Amino acid sequence: MTNQFLEQLETPALLLDEARMDRNIERMRRQARRLGVSFRPHVKTNKSIEVTRRIMESPQGPITVSTLREADYFAAHGVTDILYAVCIAPNKLDHVMRLQDQGVRLTLILDSIEAARMLAGRAKAAQRHFDVLIEIDSDGHRSGVNPDSGDLLQIAQFLEGAGIPVQGILTHAGSSYDCTSTDAICAMAEQERAAAVHAAQRLRAAGIACPVVSVGSTPTALFAEQLEGVTEVRAGVFVFFDLVMAGLNVCRVDDIALSVLATVIGHQREKGWTILDAGWMALSRDRGTARQPVDQGYGLVCDLDGRPLDDLILVGANQEHGIMAHRSGKIEGALHLPVGAQVRIVPNHACPTAAQYEHYKVLGAGHEITATWQRFSGW
Numbered sequence: 001m002t003n004q005f006l007e008q009l010e011t012p013a014l015l016l017d018e019a020r021m022d023r024n025i026e027r028m029r030r031q032a033r034r035l036g037v038s039f040r041p042h043v044k045t046n047k048s049i050e051v052t053r054r055i056m057e058s059p060q061g062p063i064t065v066s067t068l069r070e071a072d073y074f075a076a077h078g079v080t081d082i083l084y085a086v087c088i089a090p091n092k093l094d095h096v097m098r099l100q101d102q103g104v105r106l107t108l109i110l111d112s113i114e115a116a117r118m119l120a121g122r123a124k125a126a127q128r129h130f131d132v133l134i135e136i137d138s139d140g141h142r143s144g145v146n147p148d149s150g151d152l153l154q155i156a157q158f159l160e161g162a163g164i165p166v167q168g169i170l171t172h173a174g175s176s177y178d179c180t181s182t183d184a185i186c187a188m189a190e191q192e193r194a195a196a197v198h199a200a201q202r203l204r205a206a207g208i209a210c211p212v213v214s215v216g217s218t219p220t221a222l223f224a225e226q227l228e229g230v231t232e233v234r235a236g237v238f239v240f241f242d243l244v245m246a247g248l249n250v251c252r253v254d255d256i257a258l259s260v261l262a263t264v265i266g267h268q269r270e271k272g273w274t275i276l277d278a279g280w281m282a283l284s285r286d287r288g289t290a291r292q293p294v295d296q297g298y299g300l301v302c303d304l305d306g307r308p309l310d311d312l313i314l315v316g317a318n319q320e321h322g323i324m325a326h327r328s329g330k331i332e333g334a335l336h337l338p339v340g341a342q343v344r345i346v347p348n349h350a351c352p353t354a355a356q357y358e359h360y361k362v363l364g365a366g367h368e369i370t371a372t373w374q375r376f377s378g379w
């Protein structure tokens with residue numbers, strides 16, 4: 001087979017810079033080792049066995065998923081230790097039991113007494129064992145019970161009484177994405193740790209063993225100074241990084257492993273615009289950098305070597321059209337690449353951008369495409 005190069009790809013295409021990805025993985029691995037915790041990667045970002053094999057501690061896991069479809073896919077590839085880190089709903093329990101029947105140890109999470117009652121009812125009716133973590137809210141970001149609340153003890157005691165041992169506590173400090181300094185991320189990591197450990201201690205004081213204390217987001221995992229009392233850390237975006245992470249100074253732009261290859265299809269020179277064949281279908285509508293000090297529009301434009309190009313960004317996006325222009329809005333002297341020229345656009349948020357594609361084009365040295373890796377989406 002003849003080698004394929006970047007310049008030969010039909011666009012838009014999702015590029016994965018393998019060397020950058022491997023560097024990012026090594027950085028997280030070093031950090032988990034330093035902190036003395038096990039690492040349970042979140043695979044919702046990559047949804048690919050080739051990527052996940054590089055970040056798992058063993059071929060059987062552990063991993064974290066955000067959908068049961070992810071659990072199905074990774075189970076089919078031999079992963080057996082899976083944490084489904086979205087609160088469980090009753091209509092998913094048949095699916096959970098099918099996964100258990102395939103030999104998967106699928107840990108569930110919940111944060112309400114209603115869900116605990118529902119689970120206990122199904123466990124009894126189906127004569128099943130379920131592994132459960134209680135989600136706590138460490139930062140007001142989204143879901144979870146207050147670690148100081150009576151609800152925490154009530155849920156745990158109810159589960160234990162119903163014969164469902166509580167495996168532990170889980171929290172995700174998603175507010176780390178809103179931090180405005182590295183110090184604030186470090187403080188958020190400590191807040192996440194302290195809340196989870198405190199919740200676990202309350203359960204232990206009530207006689208519940210609570211062996212698992214699971215925390216993590218990419219910023220807090222990478223900036224935690226210590227994780228005493230924590231047993232495992234989770235992160236997903238770190239494998240690729242993105243502009244939101246660069247805007248938080250969690251990584252540099254040249255650490256970002258994911259980009260969208262696009263082609264120039266026209267110009268509106270009087271407006272300083274160059275039109276590309278990559279719009280929001282190719283990049284997603286995520287505007288995560290809009291609330292950061294540097295707004296990157298729908299993505300930062302780079303040359304084929306992945307270096308930022310003349311301070312160009314995508315200032316607008318229609319379904320299949322991207323509008324590339326200078327960040328400053330300058331029209332005089334704007335760079336107008338010719339029709340047919342290619343650029344790489346670095347995305348705001350890796351998860352929704354990658355979700356638009358069925359495969360990664362893996363990029364090696366010298367613009368060579370060394371592999372095509374499948375990925376999937378949906379539920």
Ligand SMILES: Cc1ncc(COP(=O)(O)O)c(C=O)c1O
Pocket residue numbers: 042064085086171172216217218219234235236237238
């Ligand atoms: C429960 C949970 N854990 C871990 C993560 C991973 O965090 P990140 O996407 O910052 O890597 C997420 C991401 O949304 C999550 O929802």
